[in-house]
Amino acid sequence: MSRDKFLIITYGCQMNVRDSEIAEDLLLEAGYEPASTEKEADVIIVNTCSVREKAESKVYGKLGELFRLKNKRPHLKLVVMGCMVQRPGAAREIAQKAPYVDVLLGTQGITRLPRLLEEAEKRPPEEKPVIYVTEEWEVPPEEDLPRRRARGAQAYVNITYGCNNFCAYCIVPYTRGRERSRRPEAILREIRELVEQGVIEVTLLGQNVNAYGKDLPDGIDFPQLLAKVNEIEGLKRIRFLVPHPRDFTLELVEAMARLDKVCEHVHLPLQAGSNRVLKLMGRGYTRERYLELVEALRRSIPEISITTDLIVGFPGEREEDFLQTLDMVERVQFDNAFTFMYSPRPGTRAAQMPDQIPLEVKKERLLRLMELQNRISLAKNQLLLGKEVEVLVEGPSKTDPGNLSGRTRIHKLVIFPGSPELTSRLVKVKITQAQTFLLKGEMVDV
Numbered sequence: 001m002s003r004d005k006f007l008i009i010t011y012g013c014q015m016n017v018r019d020s021e022i023a024e025d026l027l028l029e030a031g032y033e034p035a036s037t038e039k040e041a042d043v044i045i046v047n048t049c050s051v052r053e054k055a056e057s058k059v060y061g062k063l064g065e066l067f068r069l070k071n072k073r074p075h076l077k078l079v080v081m082g083c084m085v086q087r088p089g090a091a092r093e094i095a096q097k098a099p100y101v102d103v104l105l106g107t108q109g110i111t112r113l114p115r116l117l118e119e120a121e122k123r124p125p126e127e128k129p130v131i132y133v134t135e136e137w138e139v140p141p142e143e144d145l146p147r148r149r150a151r152g153a154q155a156y157v158n159i160t161y162g163c164n165n166f167c168a169y170c171i172v173p174y175t176r177g178r179e180r181s182r183r184p185e186a187i188l189r190e191i192r193e194l195v196e197q198g199v200i201e202v203t204l205l206g207q208n209v210n211a212y213g214k215d216l217p218d219g220i221d222f223p224q225l226l227a228k229v230n231e232i233e234g235l236k237r238i239r240f241l242v243p244h245p246r247d248f249t250l251e252l253v254e255a256m257a258r259l260d261k262v263c264e265h266v267h268l269p270l271q272a273g274s275n276r277v278l279k280l281m282g283r284g285y286t287r288e289r290y291l292e293l294v295e296a297l298r299r300s301i302p303e304i305s306i307t308t309d310l311i312v313g314f315p316g317e318r319e320e321d322f323l324q325t326l327d328m329v330e331r332v333q334f335d336n337a338f339t340f341m342y343s344p345r346p347g348t349r350a351a352q353m354p355d356q357i358p359l360e361v362k363k364e365r366l367l368r369l370m371e372l373q374n375r376i377s378l379a380k381n382q383l384l385l386g387k388e389v390e391v392l393v394e395g396p397s398k399t400d401p402g403n404l405s406g407r408t409r410i411h412k413l414v415i416f417p418g419s420p421e422l423t424s425r426l427v428k429v430k431i432t433q434a435q436t437f438l439l440k441g442e443m444v445d446v
C-alpha cells in the first residue's frame with residue numbers, strides 16, 4: 001500500500017517558511033511522502049499570512065483553485081494553517097467561505113498536524129473541518145520535534161516567538177502571541193546539528209529578534225547569543241531577522257562589527273519618516289533616533305547594507321508626513337526597501353482610527369516612494385561594478401534559466417553562469433552588470 005503524499009504551499013515571512021519546514025518534518029516522521037505536484041498530492045497544506053489583506057486574498061484565490069482539484073479527487077485533504085487561521089474569528093470565517101477545507105490549524109498547534117489529519121480522515125463530511133486554534137501559547141516546539149533535516153547550506157533558526165510591541169497596524173501579537181525566548185543551549189545545539197549536515201549560513205529568526213533573552217532568568221541578551229553562535233566551528237555566515245530599532249543597542253552594533261561571521265547587512269524597519277506618524281503607530285522611536293542608529297552602524301561597519309520596510313497611507317498621514325518619509329529615504333540611502341500601502345487588519349488599533357486614507361492617495365504615494373527607492377537601489381548596486389564579491393550559491397536561478405543565483409554577505413542577489421554542482425558553495429564573482437534588484441557577474445575562481 002502506497003503512502004499518502006503531501007505538498008506544502010507557503011505564504012508570508014521567514015517565520016512561516018520555518019513553520020512549513022516543521023510541518024514537513026512532522027509529516028515525514030508520521031510516514032507521509034513528499035509530492036512533486038499538486039495533482040499527485042493526497043494532502044495539500046496552505047500555510048498562511050495575515051499581515052495584510054492582500055495576503056489573505058491570495059489564500060482564498062488559491063483555495064478556489066484547490067477546490068476544483070478536490071472535486072476531481074475527493075480523497076484530497078486540504079489543510080489551512082498559520083497566522084490567518086490564528087487571527088481572532090478567522091477560523092470560522094474560513095470554514096464558512098471554504099467549507100471544503102478539512103483541517104484549520106492555528107500557529108500554536110503545529111505539532112498536532114498529523115493527529116488532526118487522522119481525525120479529519122475519520123470524521124464524516126458534515127462534521128468538517130477539524131479546527132484547532134488555541135489562545136494558550138504553547139511551549140516552542142523545536143526541542144520536542146523530530147531531528148531537524150538540513151535543506152541545503154542555509155537554514156532559519158527560531159530564537160524567539162511572538163511580539164510584545166502591539167504596533168497599531170500589526171496583527172502579529174494576536175497571531176503569534178507574546179514574546180518567548182528559546183533557551184540558548186537549545187539554539188546552539190540545533191545550529192551545531194545543522195552544521196554537521198552541511199549548513200554554513202544561519203538566519204536567526206524572531207518577530208523582535210533583538211529583544212532576545214529579556215524573559216530568560218540567566219541574563220543572556222542578543223549580542224551575547226550572537227557571540228556564542230559565532231564560535232560554532234564550520235559555520236561561515238550569520239544573519240538575523242527582524243530587529244526593532246527601539247531595541248537596537250550600541251552593544252549590538254559593536255557585536256556586529258566585531259564578530260567575523262555576522263554578515264554586513266541589517267534589515268531595519270523604519271515604517272514611516274514622520275515622528276507624528278511613528279507615534280500614532282506606536283513604534284517607540286523617533287526619526288532622529290533612527291538616524292543616530294544608522295550613523296552608528298555605518299561608522300562601525302562602513303560596508304554595511306541597510307534595507308527597510310515602509311508603510312504609506314497610515315491613518316492620519318498628511319502630505320507633509322509622507323514628504324518626511326521621502327526625506328528619510330534620501331538621508332539614509334537604503335539599499336532596498338519593502339514598500340506597502342497601509343492595510344487595515346481587524347482587531348488592530350489602526351483599523352479603528354479616524355482619517356483613513358483613500359486608496360487613490362495611497363497608490364499615488366506608494367508610486368512616488370518606489371520611484372525614489374528604485375533610483376537609490378540602482379545607484380547603490382552600480383557602486384559594485386567591477387568588484388569581486390563572495391557569493392553563497394543558492395542554486396539555479398528561478399528567473400534566468402541556465403544561470404546560478406546566490407547572495408553576497410551584504411545580501412545582494414547575484415546571477416552568474418556556472419554549474420548546478422556549485423550549489424551550497426561559496427564562490428568569488430566579479431560584478432559586470434548592475435540592475436535595480438540584482439547584480440550579474442562572472443566567477444573568477446571555483
